[in-house]
Amino acid sequence: MSSQLRTMAEATAKGETVDVLFWVGCAGSFDERYKRVTVSFVNILNKLSINYAVLGEEETCTGDPARRAGNEFLFQMQAISNIQVLNGYGVTKIVTACPHCFNTLKNEYPELGGNYEVIHHSTFLQQLINDGKVKLKDGGEFKGKKITYHDSCYLGRANNVYEAPREVLKALDADLVEMKRCKTTGLCCGAGGAQMFKEAENGKKEINLERIEEAIETGAQIVASGCPFCLTMLADGVKNKEKEGEIEVKDIAELIEKGI
Amino acid sequence: MNYLSQVLFVLTLGIFSYLISQRVKKIANSIKLGRNQWPEGEKAERFREMLLIAFGQKKMFKKWIPGILHFFVYAGFLIINLEVLEFIVDGFAGTHRIFAPLLGGLYPILMNFFEFLAVAVLLACVTFLIRRNILRVERFHLRDMTKWPKLDANLILVIESILMLAILSMNAADQLLQPLNEHYTETGNLFFSSFLMPVFSGMSENSLIILERGAWWFHIIGILGFALYVTYSKHLHIFLAFPNTYYSRFTAKGKIQNMPIVTREVYGMLGVPAPETTGELVDPGRFGAKEVTDLTRKNIMEAFSCTECGRCTSQCPANITGKQLSPRGIMMSVRDRAETLASLPADQREDGKSLLGDYISKEELNACTSCNACVEACPVNINPLEIILEMRRYLAMEESSAPASWNMMFQNIETNFAPWKFPATDRYKWAENVKSE
Numbered sequence: 001m002s003s004q005l006r007t008m009a010e011a012t013a014k015g016e017t018v019d020v021l022f023w024v025g026c027a028g029s030f031d032e033r034y035k036r037v038t039v040s041f042v043n044i045l046n047k048l049s050i051n052y053a054v055l056g057e058e059e060t061c062t063g064d065p066a067r068r069a070g071n072e073f074l075f076q077m078q079a080i081s082n083i084q085v086l087n088g089y090g091v092t093k094i095v096t097a098c099p100h101c102f103n104t105l106k107n108e109y110p111e112l113g114g115n116y117e118v119i120h121h122s123t124f125l126q127q128l129i130n131d132g133k134v135k136l137k138d139g140g141e142f143k144g145k146k147i148t149y150h151d152s153c154y155l156g157r158a159n160n161v162y163e164a165p166r167e168v169l170k171a172l173d174a175d176l177v178e179m180k181r182c183k184t185t186g187l188c189c190g191a192g193g194a195q196m197f198k199e200a201e202n203g204k205k206e207i208n209l210e211r212i213e214e215a216i217e218t219g220a221q222i223v224a225s226g227c228p229f230c231l232t233m234l235a236d237g238v239k240n241k242e243k244e245g246e247i248e249v250k251d252i253a254e255l256i257e258k259g260i
Numbered sequence: 261m262n263y264l265s266q267v268l269f270v271l272t273l274g275i276f277s278y279l280i281s282q283r284v285k286k287i288a289n290s291i292k293l294g295r296n297q298w299p300e301g302e303k304a305e306r307f308r309e310m311l312l313i314a315f316g317q318k319k320m321f322k323k324w325i326p327g328i329l330h331f332f333v334y335a336g337f338l339i340i341n342l343e344v345l346e347f348i349v350d351g352f353a354g355t356h357r358i359f360a361p362l363l364g365g366l367y368p369i370l371m372n373f374f375e376f377l378a379v380a381v382l383l384a385c386v387t388f389l390i391r392r393n394i395l396r397v398e399r400f401h402l403r404d405m406t407k408w409p410k411l412d413a414n415l416i417l418v419i420e421s422i423l424m425l426a427i428l429s430m431n432a433a434d435q436l437l438q439p440l441n442e443h444y445t446e447t448g449n450l451f452f453s454s455f456l457m458p459v460f461s462g463m464s465e466n467s468l469i470i471l472e473r474g475a476w477w478f479h480i481i482g483i484l485g486f487a488l489y490v491t492y493s494k495h496l497h498i499f500l501a502f503p504n505t506y507y508s509r510f511t512a513k514g515k516i517q518n519m520p521i522v523t524r525e526v527y528g529m530l531g532v533p534a535p536e537t538t539g540e541l542v543d544p545g546r547f548g549a550k551e552v553t554d555l556t557r558k559n560i561m562e563a564f565s566c567t568e569c570g571r572c573t574s575q576c577p578a579n580i581t582g583k584q585l586s587p588r589g590i591m592m593s594v595r596d597r598a599e600t601l602a603s604l605p606a607d608q609r610e611d612g613k614s615l616l617g618d619y620i621s622k623e624e625l626n627a628c629t630s631c632n633a634c635v636e637a638c639p640v641n642i643n644p645l646e647i648i649l650e651m652r653r654y655l656a657m658e659e660s661s662a663p664a665s666w667n668m669m670f671q672n673i674e675t676n677f678a679p680w681k682f683p684a685t686d687r688y689k690w691a692e693n694v695k696s697e
Contacts, residue, residue: 005694026678028690035690042694056688060677068630068649069666070548070656072519074673076526084532107515112523113535153631158514184636188577193630197679198665201627204582 004046007056008089019051021091023105025098026061027228033235034228034251041097041121041253047260048133052095058085062104069194076112079104083114097121097253099154099227100192106159120155122165122226122252129171136259142172147255148179148220150211150234151186152227165226168252172259177218187211191229212237216247223249269351269480276484283491287564290595290602293609294557295544301510309641313505319639323571326391329384333420336381337498340374340427347480357434360445368448375431375452382424385417392417399570402579404589409568412493419489423482430475432456433468440465444472500565501640507558508641513632516649519547548653550616552598553609555647562642563595572634572644578627585627587634587644593619594647616651625651626663 011018022045028038045052063078086094094116096102106118128134147169155161162183169176181187190200190207200206212234215223223238225231235249312318317334321327346359360367392400392413400413431453437444460471490496497504521544527534549555572587573579579586597615604611613619628648635643656662662670669679677684 005691007688024690026680029687030678030680030682035693038690039693046694054688054691056691057685059687060684061673061679063673065669065679066673067516068652069662069669070649070652070654071662071666071670072522072547072653072657073526074670076519076522077529078673078677080523080526080530080532103512103514107512108518111518153629153633154514157632157636159512185575185633187580188629188631188633190577190581190629193628194666194669195629197669198626198663200581201578201583201585201623203578203627207577207581207629210577210581 004049004052005042006053007058008053008091009056009058011053012089017051018053018089018091020093020095021086021089022052022054023094023096023098023101024054024059025096025101025228027232028097029059031228031232034231037097037228037231037251037253040251040257044125044134044253044257044260048128055085062101064100064104065194065197067104067108068192069197079109079112079114083109083112086114086116091116093117093119095119095121095124097226097228097251099152099158100229103154103158120159120161120164120226122155122168123161125252125256126164126167129168134171134256134260136171136173136256140172140259142174142222142255142259145174145222146177146218146220147172147174147222147224148177148215148218149182149224150179150189150215150230151183152225152230153186153188153192155226156186157184165224165252168256169224172255174222177220179214179218181214187214189227189230189233191233196229196232206237206240208233208237209240212241212243216241216243221247222255223247224252224255225249226252263354266352266354272481272484273348273351276488280484280488280491283488286599286602287491287496290598291557291560291564293553293598293601294555294560295553297556298507298558299509299511301508305510306506306508309508309510310502310506313508313639313641314501317639319641326388329387332377332380332384333388334498336377336384336424340377340381341483343371343374343427344480344483347476351480356443357445357447360447368450371431371447372451375428375450378424378427379452382421385421385424389414389417389421399574402570402573402586402588404573404586404592405568405570409494409592412495413568415489416493416495419482419486423479423486426475426479426482428453428456429460430472430479433460433472433475436460436463437465437468437472441469494566494568497565497567497640500561504561504565505641507561509643509646513635517646519544519653522547546654547657548655549647549650550654550658551614552594552601554654555594555650559643559647559650560594560598563591563598565640566591566595566642567640568592569639571637571639572642575633575637577629577631577633583623583627584621585624587648590620590624590644590647591642616654620651622655622661625655628652 008018008021024038027034060082061078062082063075067075094105099120102118102120105116149165149169151162166176188207189211223234225234231249231251238244238247238249317331320330349358350356391397431450434444435450435454436457438446460468524534546554552560568588570588576585576587597619601609625648630645632645635645672679672681676682
């Protein structure tokens with residue numbers, strides 16, 4: 001299989017047009033665990049011969065954590081520089097596997113001059129499944145497996161994307177079970193609002209443990225997520241509860257890659 | 261005798277109107293402490309939201325038991341107050357049940373409906389008292405529910421119950437008087453209050469008149485007193501829920517308000533010509549919020565619309581896991597601070613204190629995950645998150661006192677363009693894993 005992975009710079013140099021930019025995000029670029037999700041998603045894109053490109057080294061932080069930690073200057077420096085790059089390439093459509101990047105690109109860049117159609121990879125995958133472009137194996141390895149989906153706050157409440165990731169999981173023929181707190185009342189993993197980058201304040205308990213206990217209660221073998229921060233927090237929770245043998249935390253792209 | 265009661269009535273109404281208008285002014289002044297900025301949105305869209313959320317109480321029905329009970333109290337409040345219209349006309353004119361002959365057969369139907377509502381309100385209030393004090397629903401007993409908010413909630417429920425009992429007693433006495441005294445207009449059978457008639461049936465005509473008049477005065481003074489009390493209490497939501505939902509935010513919950521003043525500076529720093537900005541750039545004086553005067557009028561109005569139900573706090577991941585933060589506490593602090601500042605003379609609104617530090621701590625602000633659970637939970641669309649984020653802006657940009665690890669994160673973004681300390685040149689290294697597969 002020849003890889004179609006290329007950067008915007010490479011595509012532009014060859015005079016090729018690009019349908020969709022894959023915004024990888026910092027976690028997808030640097031975090032060892034989430035790099036595997038990036039690769040899974042790219043493998044899917046390649047397999048389906050999607051005409052896409054990435055920014056490669058030209059991508060920089062969207063500024064999301066800076067803005068949420070109160071540093072508006074730094075956020076806008078990042079946003080305006082990124083917009084210059086994106087507009088320079090004439091980008092019109094962006095897909096990303098990070099709900100934080102998704103939210104910022106979609107809702108916060110337009111005011112600063114960046115207007116794109118931005119979709120999260122769960123919606124992107126759902127559309128491909130609906131269009132019949134993704135053919136999932138019959139009786140694949142997820143058939144009848146109990147999977148629970150953890151709503152990322154920045155996908156769910158922040159942007160009302162609740163169904164797309166669930167539709168994707170249903171397409172795997174899996175037994176989708178819900179946690180008590182789900183969808184609009186889903187419990188945060190504890191990492192949003194730049195908490196990922198600091199220790200939690202003093203309290204009785206870590207938020208990710210509160211959440212993983214709820215996931216364990218469902219009896220699911222897989223906790224599915226669509227967010228790098230949630231993935232880290234939940235995987236840490238599983239480790240803390242010493243349930244590594246019984247429960248896996250996976251991104252939906254990884255599950256689909258296996259299901260194809 | 262009749263004139264005396266009319267004069268007393270006019271006097272009572274006058275005194276209460278004056279007192280209430282003074283309170284309304286005070287609250288308006290508190291709200292006006294904020295910046296005159298309101299969320300954008302189409303009028304039709306706003307109106308629709310107000311009808312759905314405030315009038316239709318859509319979000320209350322997420323918890324259906326309190327939802328239905330609250331709906332009874334609310335409908336009772338709105339509809340039984342129609343009867344107060346008759347009270348007022350009678351009070352001025354010295355008449356008794358002036359609408360009875362005018363409405364004919366409709367009158368007993370209406371009265372019976374009002375009585376049904378009165379009973380429903382009474383039952384709902386008693387259930388609420390039980391939930392609060394005996395079943396001890398957790399959100400009514402969290403740390404931010406100190407003495408006064410707890411007492412306030414109970415007082416309201418007790419007052420409402422007594423008012424409803426007064427209506428029923430008044431109607432019972434009235435029905436006993438109708439065959440005895442021609443001043444008491446025939447109302448037909450009033451179902452619910454007729455159960456109270458045996459209680460009063462041994463009383464003389466005079467005692468019954470005293471009871472009926474007493475209950476009438478008690479009810480009208482009770483309602484006026486309640487209206488005045490409401491202005492001091494969390495119960496203001498019965499009025500403010502309407503403007504508050506009208507001025508809801510309609511943008512995606514994840515979107516943080518832009519700061520155009522920063523945009524202009526950043527363009528300057530990058531040496532790029534700024535695109536033409538629409539509207540005037542107002543210099544905010546300081547970045548973010550340290551004091552209620554740095555918040556918007558909408559933010560402060562939200563604080564006065566809060567009924568301290570605690571749905572927000574019971575959904576807050578930080579609060580659930582024992583952190584200091586309570587979104588309800590944030591709203592209560594904003595309200596307390598605004599009231600304190602507004603009661604100082606306009607030219608010396610300085611008492612050596614500020615919202616940040618004296619009312620809301622850094623630790624609370626730093627605990628927020630910006631997950632929007634509080635925003636989603638609020639039945640009247642209050643947004644505590646916006647206030648939290650404005651205060652974080654003050655901490656980060658004016659005081660440079662963000663937590664040390666956040667300062668590290670800022671530094672990483674500035675130097676490596678990523679929140680972690682990885683060299684920017686490693687950003688595309690993941691691609692090697694694709695090629696090798």
